[in-house]
Amino acid sequence: MKKILFIIVLIFAYACEDVIDLELPTSEPKLVIDASIDWLKGTPGNEQQIKLSLTAPFFDLEVPPANGASVIITDSNANSFEFIENEDTGIYINNSFIPEINGEYTLTVIYEGETYIATETLRSVNEITRVEQNLEGGFSGDETEIKAFFNDPAEEENYYFFEFTPSLPVTPTLDTFNDEFVNGNEIFGFYVEEDLDLGQSVTIRIHGVSERFYEFMFILLQQIDDGGGGPFETQPATVRGNCVNQTNPDNFPLGYFRLSEVDEFVYTVIE
Numbered sequence: 001m002k003k004i005l006f007i008i009v010l011i012f013a014y015a016c017e018d019v020i021d022l023e024l025p026t027s028e029p030k031l032v033i034d035a036s037i038d039w040l041k042g043t044p045g046n047e048q049q050i051k052l053s054l055t056a057p058f059f060d061l062e063v064p065p066a067n068g069a070s071v072i073i074t075d076s077n078a079n080s081f082e083f084i085e086n087e088d089t090g091i092y093i094n095n096s097f098i099p100e101i102n103g104e105y106t107l108t109v110i111y112e113g114e115t116y117i118a119t120e121t122l123r124s125v126n127e128i129t130r131v132e133q134n135l136e137g138g139f140s141g142d143e144t145e146i147k148a149f150f151n152d153p154a155e156e157e158n159y160y161f162f163e164f165t166p167s168l169p170v171t172p173t174l175d176t177f178n179d180e181f182v183n184g185n186e187i188f189g190f191y192v193e194e195d196l197d198l199g200q201s202v203t204i205r206i207h208g209v210s211e212r213f214y215e216f217m218f219i220l221l222q223q224i225d226d227g228g229g230g231p232f233e234t235q236p237a238t239v240r241g242n243c244v245n246q247t248n249p250d251n252f253p254l255g256y257f258r259l260s261e262v263d264e265f266v267y268t269v270i271e
Contacts, residue, residue: 002220029054031066033116033243033255035107037073037097038262041127045099050083050092052109055254065090070110075103092145099259107243107257114247118257120171125160125208126150128265129186137192141213144196144269148204159214161260163205170243176218201268207260216241216256248263 032053039045052066060215071092083092100125109116130149137145152158162213165172173191189206196202209217220239222263241256 002048007049023092023115023158025265029056029064030251031109031111031116031253033107033109033118033241033253033257034104035118035243035255035257036124037105037259039099039122039260040262040264046097047093047095048097049094050107052090052092052111058201066111068111070108072108073097074106074108075100076105077103077115077227085239099261101261103259109208109243114245114251116243116253117246118243119129119240120213120242120257121210122259122261123159123208123210124261125206126153127263128204128206131204131265131267133267133269138193138194142186143192146196146202146204146267147270148191148193148206148265148267149188150185150206150263152182152185152187157183157211159209159211160189161207161209161213161217162189162191163203163207164189164193165203165205166193166196167201168193168195170195174217174221176209176214176221178214196269198269198271204265204267207258207264209260210244213256213258 025188032055034051037048050071052069054064054066056062056064065088067085067088067090069085069092073081073083074100079098080093081097081265083094085092099122101122103122105120105122107118128150129146132147132149137143160177162175163172175189177187177189179187189204191202199248216239223239238254240252241254243253243255244256245251245253
């Protein structure tokens, strides 16, 4: 009798399940400007790209590209670099860019009759001098820790952006750092990964960045950490970058225009 009653309860509970369609508020799409100009050490730095996209509703699986924009970067030497869209991808390419340390650059994007402007300076970075590993790191004692060391220039303020991309199907780890308390000393970028085993590798990138970008990324990463999500999770509040809509200030874009010298080191875990 108890078994029959249990089955009836299960059927009743299943029958009471309803599909609820959530109606989330929508807004007009905003332009997203992903303009990261990276000058990798040892390369001419002439091949660069800028990605333009649009915000989309929460449940949309695809990010729509922003097609048909005019994208130009000018420098303080009166050079002009036009970025041409690759088909309809929203990726705009230039193969004749001229990077210059401490050079000032202005990005101009014209999209659907509105003009967006941003100005930044290309910051330098010192090279990675050595990398150390610890196979018994982390709170559990069985995580792999990686330290990438480099020398911070003395008597100047420096700001850094780190990217750690392992040869694993996981999201890259991003971090920021400033030299306020370690000016002129040897410092390191720190990475820890539980599943990084012997023979696997991690690509370490250190970017020299401006103070404004450091603050922008610091706040963005802090929101991600507080929310417990990944770097592509929806943010609890809008973090504005340095791109300004000159035509309609209220219709501000998302994203950032950044220029960096970059040093890269691919490290393989050993015994």
